[in-house]
Amino acid sequence: MSARGIPYRDKAVETAPREVIEWMQLTALRKQVAAALKTPFYGPRLAERGISSGEDIKTLADIRKLPFTTKNDLREAYPFGLLAVPKEEVVRVHASSGTTGTPTVIYLTQHDLDMASDTMARSLQAAGGTKDDIIQNMMTYGLFTGGLGFHYGAEKMGAMVIPTSAGNTLRQLKFMKDFGTTMIHATPSYLLHLHAAIEEATDLKRSDLKLRKAITGAEPHSEELRQKIQDKLGIEVYNCYGMSELNGPGVAFECVFRTGLHIWEDRYIMEIINPDTLEPVAEGETGELVMTILCRDAMPLLRYRTRDLTRILLDPCPCGRTHRRIARFTGRTDDMLIINGVNVFPSQIEEVLLKAKGVGANYLIIVEKAGDLDRLTVQVEITPEMFADDARVINALRDTLKSEMTALITINPHIEIKQPGSLPVSEGKAKRVEDRRPKA
Ligand code: ADP
Ligand code: ZN
DSSP: OOGGGOOOSSHHHHTOOHHHHHHHHHHHHHHHHHHHHTSTTHHHHHHHTTOOSGGGOOSGGGGGGSOOBOHHHHHHTTTTTTOOSOGGGEEEEEEOTTOOSSOOEEEEEHHHHHHHHHHHHHHHHHTTOOTTOEEEEOSOOSSSHHHHHHHHHHHHHTOEEEOOOSOOHHHHHHHHHHHTOOEEEEOHHHHHHHHHHHHHOSSOOGGGOOOOEEEEESSOOOHHHHHHHHHHHTSEEEEEEEEGGGTEEEEEEOOTTOSSEEEOTTTEEEEEEOTTTOSBOOTTOOEEEEEEESSOSSOOOOSEEEEEEEOEEOSOOTTOOOSOEEOOOOEESSOOEEETTEEEOHHHHHHHHHHSTTEEEEEEEEEEEETTEEEEEEEEEEOTTTOOOOHHHHHHHHHHHHHHHHHHHSSOOEEEEEOTTOSOOOSSSOOOEEEOSOOO
């Protein structure tokens, strides 16, 4: 593809010289620090470090004077500890997927929402999306940004957007056929599931569909899996990275060359750190991605530890964009599981078990593939007092655990009740999670 054929949304910004990008970053960072100073959460933390105004940030290297922020900090600051504008200016709230209890939330002003949508639109255009596309968004609508966050970006690009949300595969196929859907947004697992459904359908052939591209993300997946989906569906598949804390999908995105994900550096400052020493890694080495958002008035977020592991790709991209690229993610530094695109912490499952009467000390969380989708099984030992052959008692416990877990993590687990002492007891640190899915 010639450089002239590259689809840009904002060519001047997307191909800006490094010095210009850095100047934009510094200007925006000072503004974000000034906003952070107004929040109950960052105010004292910045003062402690001798920062009392945005002007205390003299160069980009001064970012290292700022504190890191973690998911736990966000929970502590729930609901409004990070609010930097009068509440009346907030027009939207989102939260991280799969978490109830104390969720991590974000809030956006109208301007923030416009910026988030513009970032998403830029990403879609980089992937070759146009206003002529008919885009079916198969991600859940609601608090999760994969639904509305993506939706607003696709609308901003001018596409026709069909908000089918997740699930109901037969209806998805019907809409794809009847509306001539050209692009879809779904998790990698769901794309495979969709392919299987197309194969099975008696009233639909692949040639009835106008599908040309899929945008996929929300969970780790390998290059091999991308290839498999591309081959099966005969489409181009683009890797899209995001998280609710950073406004949702489109934070990092593949361009039409699909060789790593560009980070929009006028909207985010990225650092890659060693998660143990918290120092930056050597150029090009793998570490934890740390992000500072530069385009949000309502809720500044400084040096957010994403826990996602990646590295910066050093070779320039043929698309001519100067915003650096990161490699496909290789894992996380914490124990968060991503099950069918939903974030689940083992501690949430434990929370339900600890509250339930009759549950013993030992349990095991198993995540595996069932066809193309993930399946969550929780094996639970009951107490000796509970030990009974009374199927009614056992069934009632199973139902309670199932419904409480579904309410908490938004995923429906299989519960297997085990007799006392029947689960393996590990020596040393208990192994509570078995992730049997093929490694990404
Ligand atoms: P979302 O699932 O919309 O991306 P969440 O905030 O619920 O947003 O979850 C964010 C987490 O999902 C990230 O921290 C990362 O671990 C994972 N994730 C999102 N997109 C990708 C991707 N393309 N590749 C690997 N992991 C991803
Ligand atoms: Zn590129």
